[in-house]
Amino acid sequence: MSRLTEDNVRVAHEIISRYPRPRSATIPLLHLAQQQDGYVTNDAIRHIGELVGATSAEVLGTATFYEMFKFEPVGKYLVNICRTMSCALMGGEELMHHAEHRLGIKAGSTTPDGMFTLEHAECQAACTEAPTLQVNYRYRFRVTPETFDALIDDLAAGRLDSEIPAHGTVARIRQHIPAERGVGAVPPEDATNAPSWMTVAEAPK
Amino acid sequence: MTTTESNEVEPAEVIVDPNAVSVTINGKQFTARKGDLIIKAAENAGAYIPHFCYHDRMSSVGMCRMCLVEVDTGRGPQLMPSCMFPVSPGMVVETESPASKAAQEGIIELLLANHPLDCPVCDKGGECPLQDQSFSHGPGESRYIEEKRHYEKPIAISELVLLDRERCILCDRCTRFADEVAGDALIQFTSRGNTTQVTTFPDEPFSSYFSGNTVQICPVGALTAKPYRFKARPWDLQEAESTCTTCSVGCRTAVQSSRDELLRYQGVDSDPVNWGWLCDKGRFSFEGVNSDDRLTTPLVRTANGHEPTSWNSANAAAVRMITDAIAAGGASSIAVLGGARGSNEDAFAWARLAHDVIGTPNVSAQLGDGLPVGVLGMNRATIDQASSAATIILLAPDLKEELPVLYLRLRDAAVKNRSRIIEFAPKATGLTRYAWRTVFYEPGTQADVVSATLAQPEIAAQLAKGEVVIVAGRANLAESSAGTTAALLALLAALPEAKVLPALRRGNVVGAISVGMRRGKSGLDSTGILNAAAAGKIECLILVGADPIADVPDADLARRALAGARRIIAVDTFITDSSRLADVVFPAAAYAEKAGTTTNIEGRVTTLAHKVTVTGTSRPDWMVAAELAQLLGTDLGFGSVLDVTAAIAAAVDGFEAVTAEALESAANGVLAGVGSFDAIATPTVALGDRNSYNFRLVVSRKLYDQAVGTTHSPSLAKLAPGGAVFVHPLDIARIGSAVGADVKVSTPKATIVLSLATDDSVQRGTAWVPFNQSGANVGELIDAAAAVTDVRIESL
């Protein structure tokens, strides 16, 4: 599919300008690509390589290290159900069975309408709230078959749109760092002035 | 003697070497060098530490942990990866203690957990570090009983290299090489944990010119090269050390054969030259030697075309042609072109035959694509000097395409911040990425551009920082050598201390010129010879491994010259476009079929190995020359190649020290002295009017082209990119044709049709065409007499 759109190229340049070296922007740009298309396309990888001065293979190598970057289309909602110890003890496995029945797919696949992708997850760091799941990395705690069904109904009807953006959007509000607060395109060894956020006020004597 | 006297003796001054570090390795005291890694110091002390990822010529990454040994730096012994830590004073290293052994055995067991152990069908078996170290440092058995990992076998990561992923131990050698050494980061580790694997990006293969090195350094059989895969087992190979003569860098190689057939070349680490690396063209060129198309017997022209004949009758015919030519036009109506593709001995024997026996001054080892031979008389730099100079000035062809391993050495100098590169070029090159400054010039204007650049304070400040080495050669075949020569002289006038490394490309061009394959007093250079032949003034043209029709930039001139020469004798390994026109063709022994010596661009003389039997009845060039001389009444006294080597040492200026004995004991060859050459006079560059509708033509070589050695190496032949005319993307609108369309490219002299392409390494207002590719011959547009070539590009 697609390279970054014109608007996103603008964002990309802003992101790149925050770092001393363009390559440092690789991960944020991968997020940007995933936000644009719901997953990271090969064209986007190539485009990011061009923007940061790396080969496509280098970007691919970096990107595939991280599980949260997807390289095939995923549903609008990625549902991760925890299967690690606490959740397993509290019914995580049964919850997954239920989810598979409800959505009509096996874990690791996507509903034909492209709405839901179901995945196993390892510990989501909320053991006290077991069993847990995440929808596009937004938590749901102590999930029962009933609350799961209600969640799916709400998502399908668009009732949770304001809370849970489509897969790929890390945050709806993008941080803008004014140029003077960025490190800028100055490699550390060449920097004459420390950036403002690095200047430490001198301790009172 | 009294005691007082002895007390007065001053104690000998103790010289403390600031770089010496005293360590204990396996109980023995050893003096290491400061900065040496423990693994290296141990090796120097005679204690081998097993390893997979560590490689002397690349940075350490600590990937495999095979090199764990017990090290005590005063805090008690602990296991440390010895490839990651330099020695420190007082360090105690135990490479064979129970803890070290247990660690090494554990790593082997882990590495083998997923390794298929298919050694009997693996190309690496028999020379495999994993196999060897499993025996020497492994536990001998495994506790893993689980199913091993499986992958599709094998996947092609390039046209030349295959990858069997299940054998990979993730040592990062291939990927590190691609990134760090070659600068082609096209292979990478992807994914992680148990699924980590080496991959390319889809549709972007590992098309590096240096890909074969990854096969050589892979410590397992994961990477294999198509030309060698399943051809032999290592224990069936015989090898001899030699030097690659595919280009003039002179990389050291191990030539390997089995049952008298060349099967593989491996890089040998020569510190001043190639650091163990080879380019793929050199590495896989053995296929050409093995080609079925090689000439096997002498040929003479009859009414029915070329007919095979005996050496005696071919010699007799050649001698008759030479004597007839002398009778018809005198000795100077004979011209000899070539010699740069053979050994020093070949060139020397031919030079003796031409100059002393026949008596002609018209001899040239270059083919209109070189520089005046005086460039060899300049203050010559070595490759080491170039790659450690504060400033490297490039006034040269794209080194990545023409002298690939020199590109690696200079790239290393730039990325490791030893040197800054100032590049003058008509078009971006492989080194442009690494250059501190690249100054583009329009062909013909380089002398002015050089002078203007030198006047810039910033450039002057850089040049004042230390040694300057100029790499000089022809960046553009569509212009005469005048522009480059003038620019080189301008550089030397401003930088009289600068050294020069000639970037002439044919394997032994420097050797051939040095030992005498150059014009004598009032003789003609190559273009002069071709012009004289075209004008019907050459009674006999002798081609010694030269193919002017394919190699001379001015195609029309080459054709007319071969048509105009009354008689042609060729010595060649193949029937080429030129040898096809010869009256007598002698089959020449090829690389690895003859012994001798060769000289690289620095003047370093190294030995060539005679590894396999010659093809058919072919003979080394020197033998052909000696025999003809004999028949012409002069005994050159060459009974063996050693006689010729000795004669060179006795007769050639600068080669006094280059004796067979000296070569035998010198691992890195012998650096010949710079002989005396006529100084170069400043040429005038006569530029006509520049018509702004025209594009100024740049023609240069790609690594893979239609050269005879490449087309007869099947693995390499398909890598030639093919012809097209490239312009800057912003110039495309001027032409009124779309990318991919066929366009007419014309000069007043000729018109050819090429497909149109864009390339932003091409400068605006210029057009670039790769030389000697499939499709229309760009040589038709080149005029050897013109300073530059301007072309019109129009839609059909």
Ligand code: SF4
């Ligand atoms: S393919 Fe070979 S060189 Fe490359 S990482 Fe694997 S084992 Fe190492």
Ligand code: SF4
């Ligand atoms: S750089 Fe030249 S000498 Fe070295 S391997 Fe390649 S062709 Fe041979």
Ligand code: FES
């Ligand atoms: S050789 Fe030291 S970790 Fe691989």
